[in-house]
Amino acid sequence: MRLSSALALVGLAATSLFAGVQAAENSDVLDLTQKNFASTVNGEDLILVEFFAPWCGHCKALAPEYEVAATQLKAKNIPIAKVDCTVETDLCQEQGIQGYPTLKVFRNGTPSDYQGARKADAIVSYLQKQTQPALTILNAETVADFSASDKVVIVGVLPADSEKRKILLSVANKLRDDFTFGVIEESEDLKAGGVVLYKKFDEGKNLLEGDFTEESLTEFITVNSVPIMDEIGPNNYAKYMDAGLPLGYLFVSTPEQRTQYGPEVEALAKELRGKMNFVYIDSAKFGAHASNLNLKESWPAFGVQNVQNGAKYPVDQAQDLSIENIKAVVDGVLSGKLEPSIKSEAVPEPNDGPVKVVVAHNYKEIVEDQSKDVLIEFYAPWCGHCKNLAPIYEELGEAYKGSDIVIAKFDATANDLPTDVPFQIQGFPTIKLRKAGSSEYIDYNGERTKDGFVEFLAKEAVNKFEVKVEKKEAEAEPVQAEDIEHDEL
Incomplete structure (x- = not known):
């Protein structure tokens, strides 16, 4: 069941929505306990709950973002809450909590894992998508604003009774947590019988060409919704992991290094779109991540990660970082001919301890x-x-x-x-x-x-x-x- 959009009820709902549930002083995040948890989550069409521990560093980092999101979502009649698992141990055990923070979305009491980033804007965007139908019906007056309503928006120009609309609806239901979908029967600006992906980066939009199946539409969205070469960080790291494609990292420490090496790597990224993703990574902020690719903290640097099995392919740092060396590693990864780099401590001798x-x-x-x-x-x-x-x-x-x-x-x-x-x-x-x-x-x-x-x-x-x-x-x-x-x- 979706949240009601009847504006006349919003004021009343805001008054009664959180009855019996106390939020911390000056906080729009609700505090849930064993006593009020079931009645609260079962009584809401949609609510986000964080299960946390006060000592958890990730929970502390999330707290200010969570507060901002709570305030913004309260105005949209979407509550978010938290449970202190160091106090509510039985409740957290019942919910299967094994690490902190764990965020769950409850629809009329039925939980699902929160799949978005841990930033205020991502939380707000994610929950707003949950309140919308998987596929929004558009008309000539609404299509323009809708197409610009999110970072990536997919719009189909499809007759109501067409098989293609059924395919679009099926894909929208599967990908609703990540993307915004709409459909219009006809449009002067859009090709009838097709799908357009609007995005606030790169070329601005892409048109689906060729086969129109669930598989081809899903691949079209997956490939074109990722920037040719973005800056990787907390907001989009999970998205690249979920994409499943090998990921090439260009580590740079100065604007000059980005200017020097970026254009050639971006050209390679454009050429290999759909086969491998490429990102910039700020070594001043995330330089320690180089060790996860078996690279030394020396810049610039480049390495590829197979996000499906964790295999690592660093470009040899004993040589100059050139586009030729980068291409050699990339080609080896894509062809399967390059052996991954294996990081290992020395085999202990002897190794006859109890562990x-x-x-x-x-x-x-x-x-x-x-x-x-x-x-x-x-x-x-x-x-x-x-x-x-x-x-x-x-x-x-x-x-x-x-x-x-x-x-x-x-x-x-x-x-x-x-x-x-x-x-x-x-x-x-x-x-x-x-x-x-x-x-x-x-x-x-x-x-x-x-x-x-x-x-x-x-x-x-x-x-x-x-x-x-x-x-x-x-x-x-x-x-x-x-x-x-x-x-x-």
């Missing part, structure tokens, strides 16, 4: 040993949860020493995963069990106690090994993962 140390170069030897069950922790040295887990994990390793159940750890900041591993690390610590005789990985989501791990392994491991556990009264650390910051991208 096996896994690095990129011994990953397959240890983790994919089919005779063993392997419980592996993917961690970051700076992660507070990982530090708290360390002594428990060492004790666990001692308990299983000499068995066919291996307890292992992998510093995911200093080593690359093999590209054929069927997952990427989204938070720290991430703990998985790779069963003996199988390529399957099972997520560990239990309590981070010795008891919790032992019970899990007794149930899930193929190899059986009895470990006695002394029950302790100490409270287990909440199960949650610290978000990977992607160097603030």
